[in-house]
Amino acid sequence: MAIKIKIKQNGGKEFLIEENKIWIIENNIIYIEANGEQTVEIAALHLELDKLLQKQIQGKLNYLINLNRAGKSSPAARKVWQKISESETTLKVALFGVHPVARILATFVMGVTNKKDIRFFNTKNEAILWLKS
């Protein structure tokens, strides 16, 4: 298991961790499209990747996470997500998804963190608006 890097047509970089896709939008938002079950190994690689991306981004990071095609995350994986969201370099975390399963997934992740600036939205647009506000 490793972080894979793909150069997109517009020259931007896309990262792959198993089924998850990650890239940077709007300068300081890390966009994660979570696909399938989220194990602790995957979460750990996200932590690695964040350290890498931090060096490229000025100031603090925002996270935007698409849960529409995500599977459950294991208890251990949730601990890593908690670490990422509570990190000093993390500003806000927005999770979104249209259906009830996504909401449940988001609730479980939000349940383990003490972070205040973490929220669930139904659509990507709503989420981005909040992140930028």
Add this chain to the structure above:
Amino acid sequence: MNKSTDKERIQKLIEVVMKVAQGDYSVQNELSENNDDLDALAMGLNMMIDDLRNNVDLEEQNKKFKAINVELKKAKEKAQESDRLKSAFLTNMSHEIRTPMNAILGFSAILKRGDKSEEKNKKYLSHIESAGKHLLELIEDIIDLSKIESRQLKINKKHYCISDLLDEVFEITEQDDKLKLKPNLKLVLKNSPDFKNCFIYTDQLRFKQIFINLIHNAIKFTEKGYVEVGASLNNENGKNTVTFYVKDTGIGIHKDLHEIIFERFRQANTEQYLEGTGLGLSITRGLVNKLDGKIWLESAVGKGTTFYVSFPYSINQIKPDKKTDRNPKTEKFQNLSEFTIYIAEDELVSLFLLEEILKPYGAKIKHAQNGSELLELIETEKPDLVLLDFHMPVMNGYETIKEIRKRNYTFPVVAQTSYAMIDDQKAILKAGCNGYISKPLDPDKIIQEIVKHLNINS
């Protein structure tokens, strides 16, 4: 999806929940592709089940950690206990060593003044002798224990008649000094003609040691009544077993201490000081185990104690390898003036002692400080016999005897060995020696051994 399918899905969810209720955390709900409320419920339940399993695993881990902690604590306590025992041992030991040392040095000083009557001098000398013997026993105990614990004790097994063994143990312990000081205590032997045809396959030296230890204890811890030594034959599951016993009417041992007394440096009675280091029984048990036997005891405080030791035995068919080695009677006085004896010995005091022992017999004596000096002497003139110390610098006993035989010298060589080498006697003979005497030297035995090998026609 229609309603009845939803009902089915709900039923499946319920089934999973029931399994979890019964403690099965390996189950999970299947999700449809709908991503609807029921899927959300299923997903939520799945994650809750994961959490539950996680907690259960944690609890198990915790239990294991707790168990490990308990073990660690025990190990720590054991280490502390053994520390405590070690210092108790040292205290005891220094007392045990000082007491006889005090007698030896004290009476020697008085003797040196030389102003006492012949009779008194003899008395002092006997004190010195018995204190020396006591020290020797102590050293032998420590050597035995360390051999047992480091698994270096060598065993030399032969077939011995049970009846003979009992007789000999009795004869030895009858001479016990403490027994002589206790007029109200009798040592009784219960031997039986039945034992005449019964043989055990054992190491007689170690066998005797076991019973001498047990009988000494019985005598030490009994003021009046009797100490009885005997045996009984039984057949357990087709195996012939002989159970020896040493029974006393002494102070007894409390039930709680029946195990502990077998541990080294352990004494049951810690308030009242009785001489001893608490090594006897741990050596005894070590020897019994080594000889494939069992040891146990029955005791009532104030009434007495019986120690039992059992071994397998066989009847008749086997001829004993040899009559047990009894101490032969001292030989009649021999004149050795025609013989030349070489002594290889690096310690001058030991040499002096040997010379003093041999002086009255008139043998011609030459001395070498080590093996190579001895070989030089031999080159100039051949002796009639060599007394060879095994522990020497430059060229030790083993090397020397090998070299002597290599050069085809056939004169007899008698090894002088220490107690620590008692198990190596076979090897010593194999190396080419004709016999051995062990230090501390017993004058009678030395003369016996020398006469045996000098081939004197009398």
